[in-house]
Amino acid sequence: MTRTVNLGNLKIGGKYPVRIKGMLKSPYSDIGALVKEAKMLEKEGVEALRMAIKEEQDTKLAAVLKKEIKVPLVADIHFHYRFALSAIDNGFDGIRLNPLNISNKKEVAYVACAAKERRIPIRVGINSGGFKKSFNEPRKMAKEMVRVVRDYLRILEKEKFFDIMVSLKGADAQVTIIANRLFAKEFDYPLHLGITATGSFLNGIVKSSIGLGGLLSQGIGSIIRVSLTAPSYWEIRVAKYILAALDLRKQGPEIISCPTCSRCEVDLIKIVDRFNETLQKSQLKKSLRVAIMGCVVNGPGEARAADIGAAFGKKKAVIFKKGKIIKQTDEKNIITDLFKEVAKL
Ligand code: SF4
Numbered sequence: 386m387t388r389t390v391n392l393g394n395l396k397i398g399g400k401y402p403v404r405i406k407g408m409l410k411s412p413y414s415d416i417g418a419l420v421k422e423a424k425m426l427e428k429e430g431v432e433a434l435r436m437a438i439k440e441e442q443d444t445k446l447a448a449v450l451k452k453e454i455k456v457p458l459v460a461d462i463h464f465h466y467r468f469a470l471s472a473i474d475n476g477f478d479g480i481r482l483n484p485l486n487i488s489n490k491k492e493v494a495y496v497a498c499a500a501k502e503r504r505i506p507i508r509v510g511i512n513s514g515g516f517k518k519s520f521n522e523p524r525k526m527a528k529e530m531v532r533v534v535r536d537y538l539r540i541l542e543k544e545k546f547f548d549i550m551v552s553l554k555g556a557d558a559q560v561t562i563i564a565n566r567l568f569a570k571e572f573d574y575p576l577h578l579g580i581t582a583t584g585s586f587l588n589g590i591v592k593s594s595i596g597l598g599g600l601l602s603q604g605i606g607s608i609i610r611v612s613l614t615a616p617s618y619w620e621i622r623v624a625k626y627i628l629a630a631l632d633l634r635k636q637g638p639e640i641i642s643c644p645t646c647s648r649c650e651v652d653l654i655k656i657v658d659r660f661n662e663t664l665q666k667s668q669l670k671k672s673l674r675v676a677i678m679g680c681v682v683n684g685p686g687e688a689r690a691a692d693i694g695a696a697f698g699k700k701k702a703v704i705f706k707k708g709k710i711i712k713q714t715d716e717k718n719i720i721t722d723l724f725k726e727v728a729k730l
Contacts, residue, residue, distance in 0.1 A: 387575045387607055390506045390548050392433055393457030393478035397550065397607050398575030403633050404608040405624045406459075406577065407431035410617050413443055422617060423454045429621040430636060433608070435459040435481070438468050447476040459508070466492035473499045481508040481552075484537040485515035493537070497546040506548040509537050512581045513555040526555065527564035534568065550608070552577040558596035565600050575607035576600075582612070589613040590623055594630075601631050635672035638664055638727060641691055642677040649679030651697045651716055663724050675727055676705075685710060692730060695723045 389399035397404055407426045411418040423434060438444055438460045447458050459479040460472035464486045472480050473496075480500065487493065500507050511530050520526035530553045541549060551574050553564035561580050569576060580596045593611045600606050609627070611620040628634035642657045643649075657677050664675075676694030678684025681703055684696030689708035696703050702719040704712040704726055714722045 387573050388547070390550055390575055391504070392459070392506055392550075394455075395432055395457050399607075401607070403601060403606060403628055404432045405430060405621060405628070406433045406435060406608050406610040407617055407621050408435045408437075408610065408612075413439075413446060416446075416449060419446070420450065420453050423450055426617055426621055427454050427456055429618050430625055431456060431621050433457045433459060433479075435461050435610070437461045438463075438472060441465075441468055441471050444468065444471040444475040444477065447472070451476060461510075462487065466496055469496045470499050473503055473505055477505070479506045479508065479550075481510045482537075483515065484509055484511055484533050488537070490540050493540045494544050497541050497544040500548070501544070501546050504548070506550060507541065507546070508550040508552060508577055509534055509541070510552040510554070510577070513560050514581060523555070523557070523559040524563055526560050527553070527567060530555075530560075530564045531567045531571075535571075538572070538574075549574045550577050551575075552579060554579045554581045555596075556580065556582045558592050558599065561596045562599050565605055566603070569605045576605060577608045577610065578606040579610040579612055584614070586613060586615050586619075589615070593623060594627055598627055598631060601627070601633060637669050638671060638673050638675050640664070640675050640677060641688060643679050643684065643687065645679040648682060649697065650699045651679070653677065653679045653697070656697075656719065659720050660723065663720055664727075667724070667728070669728065671727075671730065673727070673730055675723070677723075693723070693726055695719050 387398040390397045409422055411422045434456055457478035460477040461481045462469045463483050466487050469480050511534055513526055534551055553568055555561040565576055578597045578600055580592050597609050609624050611624045613620050625636045629636055640661055645653050673692040676688030676691035678688050678696040681696045681698045685705040685708050688694045693706050700716045702714050702716050703710045704723055
């Protein structure tokens with residue numbers, strides 16, 4: 386088991402569930418949009434939010450956001466250790482340092498002292514893309530990432546600073562998996578998992594699911610950040626799906642649906658999307674399985690394991706519980722009727 390680290394009120398690592406982190410993507414010149422995004426992500430279920438600090442004045446945004454949201458805020462610092470000191474002074478709950486661009490021992494020690502005084506954790510976050518040298522083998526790259534982090538941890542530990550989290554992110558699943566496994570064998574600091582530069586939307590989801598899912602299934606990882614070239618709420622949704630798929634966090638009802646075949650006479654893709662939106666808006670927290678199946682012939686039987694479900698005929702639908710039909714309805718009423726039955730459970 387890893388150590389537990391406090392990020393604001395959020396406990397990370399140890400016996401605590403795997404947490405979900407998000408990133409604010411709005412331009413800082415538009416405070417309204419930034420606050421709106423932060424509130425929206427909080428509603429989606431994010432448990433910690435990161436902000437990239439490009440200029441010292443960005444660190445003042447912590448005060449603005451903290452009036453609007455409850456989740457802890459992390460300042461992502463590169464190149465300038467003074468930005469880290471400023472972020473600590475201005476109320477951020479945690480900071481991330483990149484060992485590849487803030488590496489002067491004295492500077493790192495200053496930051497550690499300031500963080501210690503305020504009881505703020507530091508994430509040592511290394512990305513494979515930050516190396517100038519290229520590595521022809523994933524294992525070599527992963528080992529080098531761990532080596533750099535190990536040396537950096539020594540600087541922090543020398544200052545008697547142990548409120549540490551670590552991330553070792555590769556641009557692909559393989560490097561990420563190897564690096565985090567190597568690290569977890571040697572250290573008990575909580576790991577923040579993520580994959581950088583994941584690529585197009587679908588590719589990003591697949592890489593994150595394999596990379597993060599592979600590690601989480603081995604018990605490695607205390608907090609995850611899914612990075613997608615997509616609006617920030619998708620990152621939270623995908624993170625929640627990854628955790629739910631591994632039974633690590635239950636976040637309300639789970640939809641299972643069939644892939645459809647020639648027996649299906651409705652637009653099942655649209656129906657599943659609409660029902661999913663209804664569930665998201667309702668914020669139901671019950672942990673149950675709802676099946677949405679393309680035909681009445683096989684649907685109820687195929688989805689026997691679901692707590693409740695719907696299956697379709699031509700313009701008609703049935704609702705079933707544990708494989709047994711309990712109600713008939715029309716295709717146009719199915720979203721409302723199925724939701725009513727789900728809410729009763
Ligand atoms: Fe085809 Fe019906 Fe099975 Fe869906 S439930 S895949 S429509 S047989």
